[in-house]
Amino acid sequence: MKKIFRNGFMMLLVALLLVGCGTNNETQKPVDKDNESVTSSVDKNQEDENTNLDGHSVMIFCGAGMKDPFGVIAQQFQEATGCEVQVTYANAAQIQTQINTGKEGDFFIAGSKEEMKPVQDLVSSSKDLVQHIPVLAVASGNPKGITGPKDLSKEGIRFIMGDPEATPIGKIANKMIKDFDLTGKVDIMANTATAPAMATALEVDEADVALIWKENVKGDKLEIVDSKDMEAYIKIIPAALLSTTIDEEAQKAFDEYLDTQEVKDIWIEFGYEIVE
Numbered sequence: 001m002k003k004i005f006r007n008g009f010m011m012l013l014v015a016l017l018l019v020g021c022g023t024n025n026e027t028q029k030p031v032d033k034d035n036e037s038v039t040s041s042v043d044k045n046q047e048d049e050n051t052n053l054d055g056h057s058v059m060i061f062c063g064a065g066m067k068d069p070f071g072v073i074a075q076q077f078q079e080a081t082g083c084e085v086q087v088t089y090a091n092a093a094q095i096q097t098q099i100n101t102g103k104e105g106d107f108f109i110a111g112s113k114e115e116m117k118p119v120q121d122l123v124s125s126s127k128d129l130v131q132h133i134p135v136l137a138v139a140s141g142n143p144k145g146i147t148g149p150k151d152l153s154k155e156g157i158r159f160i161m162g163d164p165e166a167t168p169i170g171k172i173a174n175k176m177i178k179d180f181d182l183t184g185k186v187d188i189m190a191n192t193a194t195a196p197a198m199a200t201a202l203e204v205d206e207a208d209v210a211l212i213w214k215e216n217v218k219g220d221k222l223e224i225v226d227s228k229d230m231e232a233y234i235k236i237i238p239a240a241l242l243s244t245t246i247d248e249e250a251q252k253a254f255d256e257y258l259d260t261q262e263v264k265d266i267w268i269e270f271g272y273e274i275v276e
Contacts, residue, residue, distance in 0.1 A: 053083035069270035093166040111168035112235035148227035153185040160207035
């Protein structure tokens with residue numbers, strides 16, 4: 001009799017243990033409808049936080065001078081969402097022609113608001129992102145003693161500037177020359193397509209001073225001339241949403257991503273200042 005009782009007790013204990021294990025299973029469905037409703041809500045929130053855009057794509061045109069920060073922004077969005085991000089980097093004139101001719105694309109990240117005007121008919125909306133700050137850059141140590149725009153007319157100063165017909169930074173240089181009555185008084189070595197190319201020219205001593213964007217002054221070979229005169233030429237980088245989009249869901253998701261703190265931190269890391 002003791003043996004039978006013992007066996008019966010053991011079988012009951014095993015049965016209770018099996019039931020207990022079953023209730024701890026994470027994939028088990030909730031017993032009542034209230035719990036089921038809560039579980040569905042949690043799952044939906046998790047999906048919202050991790051947008052899945054596999055199979056979607058977004059086409060972006062971006063000024064060449066912003067390639068470094070925007071390359072990081074595009075890559076992180078693609079990795080986070082699975083959305084394919086195609087970015088074309090070029091000077092403003094090239095991008096404007098491509099947008100107007102090809103009638104395609106989702107965004108134009110321009111060097112200034114003025115650069116949106118030639119494609120305005122294809123812009124559905126726009127918003128300010130960061131300040132684009134032009135500076136006079138020189139070799140480290142400022143060997144020629146440049147203090148501001150007026151010094152560009154001094155004898156022996158080799159100046160390099162962007163193409164005023166193609167780039168925002170070139171247009172700014174042209175305006176600065178006119179504002180300070182320097183027309184015909186500056187030794188302009190070349191009109192270069194992009195700000196990064198001008199920075200390289202300074203590094204290899206092909207020029208003494210260049211008007212470039214603040215973020216293009218990198219490393220220990222270059223430095224910025226501390227001149228209050230340059231504050232008048234600060235521009236705003238806008239993000240223009242194009243009406244030529246063919247994937248509105250991807251366009252909307254990227255537009256929202258541009259407003260996140262993650263993106264703002266990337267801009268700041270590369271020397272830009274956020275527009276408040």
